[in-house]
Every structure is written in C-alpha cells, then in structure tokens.
Amino acid sequence: MLLARVIGNVVATQKNQRYEGTRVMLCRRLTPELEDTDETLLALDSVSAGEGDVVLIVQEGWSASTASTGKEGAAIDSAIVGVVDYVDLLPDEK
Numbered sequence: 001m002l003l004a005r006v007i008g009n010v011v012a013t014q015k016n017q018r019y020e021g022t023r024v025m026l027c028r029r030l031t032p033e034l035e036d037t038d039e040t041l042l043a044l045d046s047v048s049a050g051e052g053d054v055v056l057i058v059q060e061g062w063s064a065s066t067a068s069t070g071k072e073g074a075a076i077d078s079a080i081v082g083v084v085d086y087v088d089l090l091p092d093e094k
Helices: 062-067
Strands: 002-010 023-030 036-045 054-058 079-083
Touching: 002 036, 023 054, 036 054
Parallel strands: 036 079
Antiparallel strands: 002 023, 002 054, 023 036, 054 079
16 A cells, blocks of 8 residues: 555546546655655545545555446556545654
8 A cells, every 4th residue: 555645637538438437646655754755656536535635545456446446357556545634653763
C-alpha cells in the first residue's frame, strides 16, 4: 500500500467497458511524513477522493480491480481504497 496525494482527475472519453462509471485520479506519492516525492501514478477511485486529499492506494491487481470496479478480472494496477485522516508515526529511537 502507498500513501499519495490526489493532484488531479484524468478524463478519458474512451475506456474499457469494465471501467465505466469509475474515475481515474492522478496522484503524487508521499513519504510516511507526508512529504511529496517526484513519483506520480494513476489510480482508479473507489472512495470519492478529491483533489488535495491524502489517500491510501493499493497496488495489487485483484484487490485494485475488485475495490474500484466491483468486478473481477479488470486489468487495474492501482486503486484508491481510503482517504487518510492523519498518520501517527512512532517517535525516533535514540
């Protein structure tokens, strides 16, 4: 699973029928401290995330497919499965 911030919505007028009714979001990967990285990825939205939201992304075919479309067998690599309220990190050990 990955932490990311939604930075945009990707509009596709033509897409596979298994993706009908889904939104494709452009996300920027985050560190555990919620700092931006240079890595971006596309993910299907299954939780109505919006631009600026910190989200939890699953990158595993079967989980991503069923979470975002409710249908098995759709070729999906990444899906947004949660909107993060906060990250509670353990303090650094000395």
